Amino acid sequence: MxxxxxxxxxxxxxxxxxxxxxxxxxxxxxxxxxxxxxxxxxxxxxxxxxxxxxxxxxxxxxxxxxxxxxxxxxxxxxxxxxxxxxxxxxxxxxxxxxxxxxxxxxxxxxxxxxxxxxxxxxxxxxxxxxxxxxxxxxxxxxxxxxxxxxxxxxxxxxxxxxxxxxxxxxxxxxxxxxxxxxxxxxxxxxxxxxxxxxxxxxxxxxxxxxxxxxxxxxGDVPFLPLPPFHVEHLVEYPLFALLGLVAGLTGVGFSRVLYLVEDLCDWAWRGPEWLRPMVGGVVLGGLLLVLPQMYGVGYPVLGRAVDGGYAIAFLLVLLVGKVIACSLTIGIGGSGGVFAPSLFCGAMVGAAFGEVVQAVAPSAGGSVGAFALVGMGAVFAGAARAPITAVVMLFELTGEYTIILPLMLAIVLATGISHLVSHDTVYTRKLLRRDIDIDEPADARLARQPLGTVMGPTPPSVVADTPLREVAALFASSGAGSLPVLDPDGRYLGVLSAHEIMDAVASGEDTDVGSLCSPAESAHVSEPLSRAVRLLDAGAPAVAVVDDQDTLVGWVGARDVLAAFGGPSVPERPATAAQVR
The missing domain is CATH 1.10.3080.10 (Clc chloride channel)
Structure with a gap:
C-alpha cells in the first residue's frame, strides 16, 4: 500500500x-x-x-x-x-x-x-x-x-x-x-x-x-590531479587501439583472479566467518610488508605512475601486486570496492605500454601519462563493461577534449574484447556464482523454476482397475477435467480425461479405466517449469509431477503455469453433468 x-x-x-x-x-x-x-x-x-x-x-x-x-x-x-x-x-x-x-x-x-x-x-x-x-x-x-x-x-x-x-x-x-x-x-x-x-x-x-x-x-579539486595531455599524431591511434585490446583482457583477467582468490579463501577457511578477516589479515599484512605501495586505495601510487615515475618492471610488479592484494582483501572477507583497483591496474598497464612505446619507437609520439589515462578507462571498461561511464569519467578527470577520441577508441575495443572472452563482468560474476542472472529475461527466469515450487496439489487419483462408473462419479464430484491413473503399487501410469469417460459411458462400455487412460509423460519434481510447458503445448491435459520413486507428488495444469508467470489465476471449470454421463 x-x-x-x-x-x-x-x-x-x-x-x-x-x-x-x-x-x-x-x-x-x-x-x-x-x-x-x-x-x-x-x-x-x-x-x-x-x-x-x-x-x-x-x-x-x-x-x-x-x-x-x-x-x-x-x-x-x-x-x-x-x-x-x-x-x-x-x-x-x-x-x-x-x-x-x-x-x-x-x-x-x-x-x-x-x-x-x-x-x-x-x-x-x-x-x-x-x-x-x-x-x-x-x-x-x-x-x-x-x-x-x-x-x-x-x-x-x-x-x-x-x-x-x-x-x-x-x-x-x-x-x-x-x-x-x-x-x-x-x-x-x-x-x-x-x-x-x-x-x-x-x-x-x-x-x-x-x-x-x-x-x-x-573544495573544488579533482580526486586525482592530472597533468594536461595531448594527442598530436595520427600514428598514435593504432597504438591506443592496441592498448584498448590489452587493457580489455587485463580487465577480464582482474575479474577472474578476484573470484579465483575468493574461491581459494573459501576453500582454505574452516572457522567462523566473523574471525576470517582477522586471521586473513596476517596474510595481507605479509604482502603489504613486501609491497607497501598496496596499502589502502593507492591513489598516490597511481598518480606517480601517470606522471611516469616508475620503470616498466616495477609497473608490472605493481599491476600484479594490486590484483593479488585487492583479491586477497575481498577473499578474506574485507569490505571495499573494485572500481578504484581497476583504475589502478589500468594506469599500470597504460604506463608500462607507454614506456615500451617510447623505448621502441620514440618518434611515434604519445606521453606515458596519456597511455596511462587511456589504460585506466579501458581496464575499467573491460572489467565492468560500462563504456559510457568509463569515457565520461576519464574525460571529466582531465577536461582534455584532445584525448576523447583515443579514449573512446580504446574503451570500445576493450568492451568488445571483454564481450568476446567473457559472459560476465566483475560485478555480475558475483551474482552468477549464486545462480542469479540479472540480464536474464523474466519469462526465461520463471521458466527455470523447479516444478516443485509451482506444482499444485494432486487431484483424486484413480487405480487402474477401478470400474468405469465409479470413475465417472469421481469426475462429477471432483469437478476436475483430468485425473491421474496409478497402478496397484501407486506408481503413475497416465492421465484420464473427462471426455474419454464421457465417450465410454455414452457407448455403453463397462470396463475398468486402465484400458482408457492415455499413457502420458511425467516430469520429475526437480525439472524446470519449461518442461511442463512443452508437455502442455504438445497436448497433454495436465502434467503429473513425480519423485525419484515415480510416486505422484504434484499436478501442473494450465492454471498453475499462468499463476507462475504472473497471469490471472483462473479456476478450473468443473466438469458438467453432460461430460460425465
Whole structure:
C-alpha cells in the first residue's frame, strides 16, 4: 500500500524531485563523512593520512616499530569489522555494487537501512587497516541504501524506490570523484540498466546536489590531479587501439583472479566467518610488508605512475601486486570496492605500454601519462563493461577534449574484447556464482523454476482397475477435467480425461479405466517449469509431477503455469453433468 507521503510524491513530480534532492544531499554528506573516516582511521593505524604516499616508512607515531606495523594493521581492523558485518549486515561484505544491482533488478530496490552505517564503518576500517580496495563501491552502496530507506519510509512504489536507489548511487560516485556526469551515467548504465527521460532527470538532480555538497566541504579539486595531455599524431591511434585490446583482457583477467582468490579463501577457511578477516589479515599484512605501495586505495601510487615515475618492471610488479592484494582483501572477507583497483591496474598497464612505446619507437609520439589515462578507462571498461561511464569519467578527470577520441577508441575495443572472452563482468560474476542472472529475461527466469515450487496439489487419483462408473462419479464430484491413473503399487501410469469417460459411458462400455487412460509423460519434481510447458503445448491435459520413486507428488495444469508467470489465476471449470454421463 502506498502511504500518505507516497501519494503526495506520486501525484506531484515536485515531491519526487524533493526526495531526489534529499538523497543527493545525503549521499554527498555521506561521501564526505566516509572519506574523513578513512583519513582519520588511516592516521590512527599508520600515523599518516594516506600511507600509500609514503610507502615503507616507519609508523608516524611509533617510529620504533619501523614498517612492521603493516602486518598488524589488517589484523586489528579485521578483528573489528569482521564481527560487525557478520552480526548486523552480511551484505556489507565485499565490493557492494553487485548487491545494489541485485536489489534494483530483483528486490524492488529494497535495501535494509542498517547497510549504510555498517558498510561505512566496515569499509573505512578495512581500507584504513591496509585493505587494498576502493572507496567508490562502498559509497555507492551507502548512497543507495540511503535512497532506498527514504523511499521505503515514504512508502513509495517499487519503480520510485529503484529510482531513488539510483539517485543515491549517482550521488556517491559524483561526490567521490568530483565527477557529476560520471555519477549519472554510472547509475543509469550499471544500476538502473535502462534509459528514460524522467529517471535521467531525477538522477541528474541527485548527482549535481551531491557534487555541490562535496565541493563545498572539500573544495573544488579533482580526486586525482592530472597533468594536461595531448594527442598530436595520427600514428598514435593504432597504438591506443592496441592498448584498448590489452587493457580489455587485463580487465577480464582482474575479474577472474578476484573470484579465483575468493574461491581459494573459501576453500582454505574452516572457522567462523566473523574471525576470517582477522586471521586473513596476517596474510595481507605479509604482502603489504613486501609491497607497501598496496596499502589502502593507492591513489598516490597511481598518480606517480601517470606522471611516469616508475620503470616498466616495477609497473608490472605493481599491476600484479594490486590484483593479488585487492583479491586477497575481498577473499578474506574485507569490505571495499573494485572500481578504484581497476583504475589502478589500468594506469599500470597504460604506463608500462607507454614506456615500451617510447623505448621502441620514440618518434611515434604519445606521453606515458596519456597511455596511462587511456589504460585506466579501458581496464575499467573491460572489467565492468560500462563504456559510457568509463569515457565520461576519464574525460571529466582531465577536461582534455584532445584525448576523447583515443579514449573512446580504446574503451570500445576493450568492451568488445571483454564481450568476446567473457559472459560476465566483475560485478555480475558475483551474482552468477549464486545462480542469479540479472540480464536474464523474466519469462526465461520463471521458466527455470523447479516444478516443485509451482506444482499444485494432486487431484483424486484413480487405480487402474477401478470400474468405469465409479470413475465417472469421481469426475462429477471432483469437478476436475483430468485425473491421474496409478497402478496397484501407486506408481503413475497416465492421465484420464473427462471426455474419454464421457465417450465410454455414452457407448455403453463397462470396463475398468486402465484400458482408457492415455499413457502420458511425467516430469520429475526437480525439472524446470519449461518442461511442463512443452508437455502442455504438445497436448497433454495436465502434467503429473513425480519423485525419484515415480510416486505422484504434484499436478501442473494450465492454471498453475499462468499463476507462475504472473497471469490471472483462473479456476478450473468443473466438469458438467453432460461430460460425465
Amino acid at each position: 502506498v502511504g500518505p507521503a507516497g501519494r503526495v510524491v506520486r501525484s506531484r513530480r515536485l515531491g519526487l524531485l524533493a526526495l531526489a534532492l534529499l538523497v543527493g544531499l545525503g549521499a554527498g554528506l555521506g561521501a564526505v563523512l566516509f572519506r574523513l573516516m578513512i583519513e582519520n582511521l588511516t592516521r590512527l593505524f599508520t600515523g599518516y593520512t594516506d600511507y600509500a604516499a609514503v610507502p615503507g616508512r616507519a609508523h608516524g607515531y611509533l617510529p620504533g616499530v619501523g614498517g612492521w606495523f603493516v602486518v598488524l594493521a589488517p589484523v586489528l581492523a579485521g578483528a573489528v569489522y569482521g564481527p560487525l558485518v557478520q552480526r548486523f549486515a552480511r551484505e556489507a561484505r565485499g565490493h557492494g555494487v553487485p548487491e545494489v544491482m541485485l536489489a534494483v533488478a530483483r528486490n524492488g530496490g529494497r535495501i535494509r537501512p542498517q547497510v549504510a552505517a555498517v558498510k561505512a564503518a566496515a569499509s573505512a576500517l578495512c581500507i584504513a587497516g591496509g585493505g587494498s580496495v576502493g572507496r567508490e563501491g562502498p559509497i555507492v552502496q551507502i548512497g543507495s541504501a540511503l535512497g532506498s530507506s527514504l523511499a521505503q519510509l515514504c512508502r513509495l512504489d517499487e519503480r520510485r524506490i529503484r529510482l531513488l536507489v539510483a539517485c543515491g548511487a549517482a550521488g556517491g560516485i559524483s561526490a567521490t570523484f568530483n565527477a557529476p556526469l560520471a555519477g549519472v551515467f554510472f547509475a543509469m548504465e550499471l544500476i538502473l540498466r535502462q534509459w528514460a527521460a524522467d529517471s535521467f532527470g531525477m538522477v541528474v538532480v541527485a548527482s549535481v546536489t551531491s557534487s555541490v555538497v562535496a565541493r563545498g566541504l572539500l
